[in-house]
Amino acid sequence: MWLSAIYVFPLKSGAPLAVERVQVTARGLxxxxxxxxxxxxxAFITGRTEPYLVRVRAEPQGEALRLDAPGMPPVLAYPVSRRETVTIWRDLVEARAACAEANAWIREVLGRPCRLVYMDEAARRPVDPAHGRPGDEVSFADAFPLLLISTASLDALNARLDVPVPMLRFRPNLVVxxxxxxxxxxxxxxxxxxxEFEVVKPCVRCGFTTVMPETGTLDPRGEPLRTLATYRRGPTGGVTFGQNLIARGGGWLQTGDAVTVLA
Known part of the structure; x- marks a missing residue:
């Protein structure tokens, strides 16, 4: 087995960056x-309610972020010193506010009142203690630092679909x-x-999987979630696809790395 793809999502719900090599930190990539x-x-906004977010491209430049979207001039988002409390699910996080120019830009892209925030090293967001150890932390990802999916799992799904879907419908960090x-x-x-990584919990999927990354619109067939629900429903009722990971130590990964099952 080998690591065949790595994706970084600098902006939550934004477009991915495919990279060949990446540093692994306590919070993920x-x-x-x-x-x-x-x-x-x-309160956090994601592609579940604003699917067009997937068309926003983001490239880290130090603590800043270069943002681009169709029909919009690029803008450089950078954090200012002011901190504010934001919510993601039930978690409260002390994040840094973004510059006014970037906030005006994202408001125009989404056509609604909103703004950007940044998680710096001083911010804290613990992993759910039911699935992690004391001291485990996560970024603005939904719940866990990393998401892994195998290409074989996607192939099995696509064999059931009339129209195949790409891996990026599921927004993994690591593809095996x-x-x-x-x-x-x-x-x-x-x-x-x-x-080394702990495989801590299956990823329960939602309607975000029906957002087409090419257009930022919903799949008219409700796929792939509709088909996944016919054979991937777990014991608690959730539809699962992929596994959440927590790294046990930092370092670097690159595509082609061998994958070994330890337990």
Missing amino acids: AGDRRWMVVDESG SGTEAHAEDHWTRIRIGAL
Whole structure:
């Protein structure tokens, strides 16, 4: 087995960056989901309610972020010193506010009141203690630092669909090849390259999987979630696809790294 693709999502719900090599930190991949859009109350906004966010391209430049979107001039978003409390699910995070220019830009893109925030190293967001250890942290990802999916799992899904979907419908960080379909469901600990990871929880999927990254609009067939629900419903009722990981140590990953199942 090997690591066949790596994706970083600098802006939560934004477009991915495909990279060949990346640093792994306690919060996940370096630069992954450190920026987020929030509404007037500070509550997080994602592609679930604003699907066009997937068309926003973001490239980290130090703590700043170069943002681009179709029909819009690019803008440089950078954090200012002011901090504010924002919410993501039930978590409260002390994030840094963004510059006025970037906030005006994202408001125009989405056509609604909103603004950008940045998670710096001083911000804290613990992983759910039911699935992590004391001290485990996560960025603005939904719940866990990393998401892994195998290409075989996607192939098995696409064999059931009239119109195949790309891997990016599922927004993984790590893609693994050379496995059986859904082999990742049975792993609890793996090594990729020189780094070890705990496989802590299946990823429960939602309507975001029906957002087409090419257009920022919803799949008119409700796929792939509709088909996934016919064969990937877990014991608690959720539809699962892929596995959430927590790194046990920092270092670097690169595509082509060997993947070994430890438990």
